[in-house]
Amino acid sequence: MEVLEEAELCFPQLLNSSCKKPKRPHVQLVVTYVVLSFITVLTTTLNLLVIISISHFKQLHTPTNLLLLSLAVSDFFVGIFTCFQMLLIDGCWYLGDVMCTLYQYLAYIVTSASIGTMVMISVDRYMAICDPLRYQTKVTQRKVQLSVSVCWIFSVVLQTLLLWGNLVHPGRFTSCSGECVVAIDYIAGLADILLSFIGPVAVIVLLYLRVFVVAASQARAMRSHIASVTVRGSVTVMVKKSEMKAARTLGVVVVVFLICLCPYFCVTLTGQDALLNPSSVAFVTCLFYFNSCLNPIIYAFFYPWFRKCLRFIVTLQILQPDSSEANVL
Template sequence: METLEEVELCFPQLLNTSCQKPKRSHFEIIMSYIILSSITVLTTTLNLLVIISISHFKQLHTPTNLLLLSLAVSDFFVGLLMFFQIMLIDGCWYLGDIVCVLYLYLGYIITSTSVGNMVLICADRYVAICHPLHYSTKVTQKRVQVCVSLCWICSIIFQILVLKDNLEQPGSAISCTGECVAVSNNIAELADLILSFIGPVIVIIVLYMRVFVVAVSQARAMRSHIVAVTLQGSVKVNVKKSEIKAARTLGVVVVVFLICLCPYYVVVLTAPDTLLIASSAAFVICMFYFNSCLNPIIYAFFYPWFRKCLKLIVTLKIMQPGSCEANIL
């Protein structure tokens, strides 16, 4: 049986109420700090570059880029929240019950908004590829601004309802001092599961599958047209590469989204109770957050204009007068 000397407490001065620190090797703790710190720096830096690029250069003020901007803002704040996750590496929360609830609440809001932004981006690409003639009339700057605003507002309101009990009574769910947990009822958990995971996944898969089918159809139609006027062998190679590239890009988007979000919701579904313990669920939460690090890579680094913006930002040329009018596209 362990003695008090063998057990590490979060608050040694509170012998009867303090939580125990989980036993972890020194190597495991150091590696956790390095990995989480790297993810945090990458997430905040990459998304900040996207925010500066789209906000500064007027040529990038388009409906699609406005969605990318909203996504980058939500993902940037996810990176900032990762600093609190780093504090939980030793399994203890030292900032009190109120800050704990605010941390969890902001985390829920920002991550759900990030997922919502991804759905909006999918819808934007769907209209652009499947209904190109109606894109300019259906997807306007004003409509996109309204959709983005509703995405943030709905996330805030929905998470207030999910974490209502925790916001009213901070710390009511903790079993010992040094714990940071959130509790919700079964209805709230089911609603969060459907609206934050199952629903978005279905929408993304359906839209992207439709986009993929249309893209392949267009590629084949183009091949048939070109075959009539050029050599058939060279055209086959080009079209095949185009189809593979389209499949790879769409596949990466869907697979990365599922890989990062599935572990979190699998843990939620299989958990024996309704508590989400931030310290013990650190891995799945970090996977959930890691998607925000990959978003700017998937959605922005694939665009040539981002590389041009990055060069102008790094060389500080954006500080020059009139740089916002630079030709980026």
């Protein structure tokens, strides 16, 4: 009986202070481990390919692709942090309070930066579709680089302020050895909800509703005048079609993003995770991390340039001199 009780502890040698392992079906643990391992490998590999593609090929150095690069960087780190999430599958954290706090802190920064990047992608598509004549002058590479830098800096500052107490005193909210917990007060939590979830999601939804309304009206206008356009007008039509295709592609990215993240945020921010069964919590968590490997898959389906870049990378043509000048569009 004593052996059985010790086997249920995270640290059997610490009988009085160790956390107990939650009772979960062995099949569920194995399935969760396999799924998270698959997500980790797929997420890090695919997003690394996106990072290499956009960074290497000069044709891809556009404002919109810089935003995709920022998103790929954040998704890549999400894949890295999934490895740490796998350590919590059996309900125990074995790396100590400092590593727990650092892991949670960096994970929150990356998630916040990812959400901020989604907002900027929505703004970019809004400007391209709703104000196409001034898009190239208003949205430049320098401005996008500055915006991306501000987004990441804001994420670091925000999470530092929210988790300051945890950073100064790691493990202050843990009740037993083997627990990985960070906590913030009510006001900070409310600010986090508004700045990291409700506000960005509202902006994303409103901008994309406006984008698709304008895109639909432009599509109708183009169809009605397609027979009478000049050669110059045909070029304009092609440009508008290209922008709309990009809007649809990134719209899919945004919708998938909301589908994957909303359940996780709704559960964690309302405290309902304690009321759900372990299977539901595992599903919501896997869905949250799975979003980060879906974006490159979406690019592969919708962006021919990504498929060309993959061929260059897989066949090692990327190592040839002047490969950065290759035509991938």
